[in-house]
Amino acid sequence: MRGKPDDPLRQAGKTLHDDVAPLLAGAGLQLQILRMDHPQTAAQVTEVLATLEDAMDRVRKLSQQLAPSPFTPPGT
């Protein structure tokens, strides 16, 4: 599944990693702050965070399959 540097799939993986995942992580941080500031929302926020974490794990796995980290030796 891992593409060459100019492979569109690899570009898609990089987009997932560089653009989509940070948005999910940033949204997660904002939710954590909401939970800190409004403890009465903790149960619902925790539930949303779990869903977000699941989405993030899937994005992480897919992006690493399509575009391994730049520190990965070629051929591995």
Add this chain to the structure above:
Amino acid sequence: MDDHKIMRDGIKAILGRAEDFRVVGEAETGTDAVQYVKTHKPDMVLMDIGLPGLNGVETTAEILRHHPDCRVVILSMYDDEHSVVSAVRAGARAFILKRASDTDLVDALRIVARGGSYLSPQVSDRLLTRIQKGNLESKPATAALDILSPRELQVLRMVADGKTSKEIAVMLDLREQTVRSYRKTMMKKLGVNNVAGLTQLALSTGLTQLPRGAAAE
């Protein structure tokens, strides 16, 4: 140190709620971070690993070259051992996986502030498994480029990314003549005659990748 404002804002807000930390500055690029650290000498830097231009590992090495007492904590979407090993080799004191739910950020920073080091549990679990299996990759990412020094590798990646000697000199705080000298030395060592040859080698070894959009051209 993150190129995404939503991440910087979120981290600032979380640290703002911890009484023992004070956010003194932020930067969007590795070059800006190095300049900031040289001027303000912060105790600690939180560094995104996947930065455009100077990446987080290269920026860490540059920061520590100018301010060896600085404690650099890497924040990463990548959880593979190659990223961890690269970051630790560059001198990072902690490697924290970016997650949406409860982050270990504040706890990790406290450990590093006390002089310790830290790996996110998901990362350390994976590393332990790889070590137990005996297949932890310990070689640098670019075996074909083993003859180059770390600094030459850094310059090569930037040359292949299309940076001019002047731009590289600014990013690495070197004289332009020094960068030209690195280029000549690398060409001699690698047996290539021009920048195109260096770029081709950097791409073929995976040292760098084609810029986004190049695949469609």
